[in-house]
Amino acid sequence: MDMGLTKDDLDVRARAREFREKFLFPNEEELDEHDHLPEATESQIRQGVLDYRLNAINHAREFGGQAMTMVQQCIVNEEVGAATNALWGRVWQPPVCLQDGTPEQIEKYLIPACRGELRTSFCTSEPTAGSDAGGVKTAAVIDGNHYVINGEKCFASNAEFADLNLLTTIVDSDPTKPTLFLIDKGTAGFNVRCLPRFAQRSGHGHPELDIEDMRVPTTQILGEVGKGYELTKDWFVEARLAIAARSIGMAIRATELALEWAREREQFGQAIINFQAVEFMIAEMATDIMAGKSMLYRVAQEIDSDLDRKTAHAKASAIKLFCSEAGFRVVDKAVQIFGGRGTMCENPVERLTRDVRLERIWEGTSEIQKMVMGGQIRKRGLDMYTGWD
Numbered sequence: 001m002d003m004g005l006t007k008d009d010l011d012v013r014a015r016a017r018e019f020r021e022k023f024l025f026p027n028e029e030e031l032d033e034h035d036h037l038p039e040a041t042e043s044q045i046r047q048g049v050l051d052y053r054l055n056a057i058n059h060a061r062e063f064g065g066q067a068m069t070m071v072q073q074c075i076v077n078e079e080v081g082a083a084t085n086a087l088w089g090r091v092w093q094p095p096v097c098l099q100d101g102t103p104e105q106i107e108k109y110l111i112p113a114c115r116g117e118l119r120t121s122f123c124t125s126e127p128t129a130g131s132d133a134g135g136v137k138t139a140a141v142i143d144g145n146h147y148v149i150n151g152e153k154c155f156a157s158n159a160e161f162a163d164l165n166l167l168t169t170i171v172d173s174d175p176t177k178p179t180l181f182l183i184d185k186g187t188a189g190f191n192v193r194c195l196p197r198f199a200q201r202s203g204h205g206h207p208e209l210d211i212e213d214m215r216v217p218t219t220q221i222l223g224e225v226g227k228g229y230e231l232t233k234d235w236f237v238e239a240r241l242a243i244a245a246r247s248i249g250m251a252i253r254a255t256e257l258a259l260e261w262a263r264e265r266e267q268f269g270q271a272i273i274n275f276q277a278v279e280f281m282i283a284e285m286a287t288d289i290m291a292g293k294s295m296l297y298r299v300a301q302e303i304d305s306d307l308d309r310k311t312a313h314a315k316a317s318a319i320k321l322f323c324s325e326a327g328f329r330v331v332d333k334a335v336q337i338f339g340g341r342g343t344m345c346e347n348p349v350e351r352l353t354r355d356v357r358l359e360r361i362w363e364g365t366s367e368i369q370k371m372v373m374g375g376q377i378r379k380r381g382l383d384m385y386t387g388w389d
């Protein structure tokens with residue numbers, strides 16, 4: 001088995017690394033302090049994404065994407081994911097399910113989104129539908145050649161400014177008919193109720209929405225009525241691997257910083273790296289990173305070699321679970337090694353603490369990943385997790 005990176009993979013890594021050093025790391029503190037960046041900076045970052053060919057890494061060239069392999073997508077997410085304050089979000093990856101649109105929808109939404117000219121949000125969560133996404137109540141009722149949609153959403157990242165909002169609904173009040181609608185910015189009835197404050201300061205919000213008598217043409221359905229969850233399955237694999245890659249990126253950065261600090265900080269007349277308690281923490285951090293990275297890239301390579309969709313979905317849960325939990329353990333140890341200075345906002349490890357905590361929650365909490373795995377093991381046995389062909 002060859003697990004090495006190809007020449008193209010190494011080129012992708014070099015580009016992503018240079019991009020983050022030039023455009024993401026230098027803007028972290030300002031974003032953390034003010035919770036926004038000047039428009040001129042945002043526009044430089046956008047141009048940087050294009051210049052470094054990091055736009056729409058998850059989409060085909062025919063739509064204007066970079067057509068990266070899953071391994072390469074993980075490489076990019078690992079590199080840019082190391083930036084704090086969710087600056088990785090500036091490297092746009094439009095929802096993969098937009099590829100299932102009609103030719104008109106692809107022309108109107110996907111192609112501009114790949115160019116970075118159209119920003120998206122994905123609105124599924126509701127006050128009573130969190131982990132249980134099947135509990136969505138936002139209702140779409142047919143009225144001639146329109147649907148009338150009513151409901152409420154929460155945690156709708158970027159919906160306060162997105163040009164296109166992918167909205168999960170239930171048609172005919174029938175939970176077996178989950179359906180995705182494409183909602184243009186400014187559609188009457190799509191209202192931001194409030195923008196709660198969150199621990200992470202990324203310059204983007206996660207608003208609560210009121211959807212009131214919103215009339216949407218039937219042509220705005222993505223895919224078919226009842227296919228809403230089916231369409232998000234590939235997204236889940238991609239998003240969970242991206243979270244795992246970011247968690248690894250954060251863990252590596254935190255470990256590098258903690259190691260450098262442990263070498264220079266002296267207490268009791270010597271560098272603290274000489275204390276076994278500190279050295280052991282670094283050894284544990286390296287082990288978590290090595291384990292997470294190994295499983296992530298192995299499965300990414302399997303996906304690139306046509307792993308079936310069901311198995312990819314099942315394995316993505318184990319990877320998201322392990323890497324997000326490991327990332328959290330590692331960043332927490334980095335703070336410990338820095339001592340009091342690890343809790344200063346100017347220290348990247350403090351900001352990483354706030355960022356990495358989220359990775360255990362969104363796109364399915366750790367408990368939900370275990371539930372997915374438990375169900376798969378009951379139905380199909382252990383082999384997909386423990387076997388080695």
Ligand SMILES: Cc1cc2nc3c(=O)[nH]c(=O)nc-3n(C[C@H](O)[C@H](O)[C@H](O)COP(=O)(O)OP(=O)(O)OC[C@H]3O[C@@H](n4cnc5c(N)ncnc54)[C@H](O)[C@@H]3O)c2cc1C
Pocket residue numbers: 121122123124125129130131132154155156157158198206358361362363364365366367368371
């Ligand atoms: C910053 C942020 C951004 C987000 N962005 C988006 C977005 O853009 N679009 C979107 O749709 N959503 C978004 N979300 C929502 C996110 O996906 C949910 O927060 C997540 O799925 C968990 O749902 P919940 O918060 O309602 O927790 P709950 O579902 O209420 O869970 C609470 C606790 O109960 C546990 N639990 C629940 N069910 C079970 C079970 N069956 N077995 C064991 N334990 C269980 C959970 O693991 C958790 O520990 C975002 C969330 C955050 C915090």
